[in-house]
Amino acid sequence: MSNQKQILKSGEKILFGIVAVFIGLAVVAYAALEVYRTSRPEPMFANKTHYDFSEEGQVGSALFRKSGCTACHRALRNGTNMGLSLDGVGSVRSLEWLVDFLANPEKTYGAKTFDHGAPPKEAAYVAQLPEKDRHAIAVFISELKSEQGSSSAAMPPEGRSDFIDNMVGAWAPKEWKERYQDIRTKDAPEGASQGRTQSPASKKTSEQANNKAHQE
Numbered sequence: 001m002s003n004q005k006q007i008l009k010s011g012e013k014i015l016f017g018i019v020a021v022f023i024g025l026a027v028v029a030y031a032a033l034e035v036y037r038t039s040r041p042e043p044m045f046a047n048k049t050h051y052d053f054s055e056e057g058q059v060g061s062a063l064f065r066k067s068g069c070t071a072c073h074r075a076l077r078n079g080t081n082m083g084l085s086l087d088g089v090g091s092v093r094s095l096e097w098l099v100d101f102l103a104n105p106e107k108t109y110g111a112k113t114f115d116h117g118a119p120p121k122e123a124a125y126v127a128q129l130p131e132k133d134r135h136a137i138a139v140f141i142s143e144l145k146s147e148q149g150s151s152s153a154a155m156p157p158e159g160r161s162d163f164i165d166n167m168v169g170a171w172a173p174k175e176w177k178e179r180y181q182d183i184r185t186k187d188a189p190e191g192a193s194q195g196r197t198q199s200p201a202s203k204k205t206s207e208q209a210n211n212k213a214h215q216e
């Protein structure tokens, strides 16, 4: 047995070197981004969700955290990023829907659910919570509102968006365009949602929206 120190082979040196460079770059990029983020006068992403709790909503907020919902959900910066965020859900679902969903998930969803439902599903316990608690939690969720245009809102941003037009033009299958109506163009002339032809009328709204944005 030799006592010779093990020397790295050149291939190993290169490999470790590359890994070290990557780690170094990641640290530098993170530090630079943090400096940029903290030195900005405004937050990097505008907050598009808001809330205004009733008394029952406050109770529901505490119950939401106590009842283990945060293991799979997130609301008001509490909970996990791995599951479904409930911020803004109050602008999409009504209080009745939420009350019904917590009691009868599959029936209310109208589709097979993954975690809510009958045992042994992981969130089966939710339907067994006392009715009063479920109601308070539903009130809490119904008070989590989002502004139009936030990713959790039912409606896209106001005014025309070339980005959305291009995405719809490029990705929406042809049958969708025949079968569904673009909710932004309920009374817009035909073709306005195809991303290519923009009617003078819709151009005007986009300009108005731009002007409005500049004035704010």
Ligand code: HEC
Pocket (backbone or CB within 6 Å): 064, 067, 068, 069, 070, 071, 072, 073, 083, 084, 089, 093, 098, 101, 102, 105, 112, 113, 114, 115, 116, 117, 122, 123, 126, 137, 141
């Ligand atoms: C084990 C993970 C898990 C837990 C715990 C859990 N949920 Fe869920 N939740 C889900 C999943 C997944 C969905 C999507 C529906 C489904 O497949 O079950 C969902 C859907 C929902 C929805 C419907 C959202 C929508 O708009 O479609 C609400 C409301 C909700 N959960 C509330 C709660 C509340 C309140 C609790 C705690 C009392 C809770 N959840 C606990 C996983 C979980």
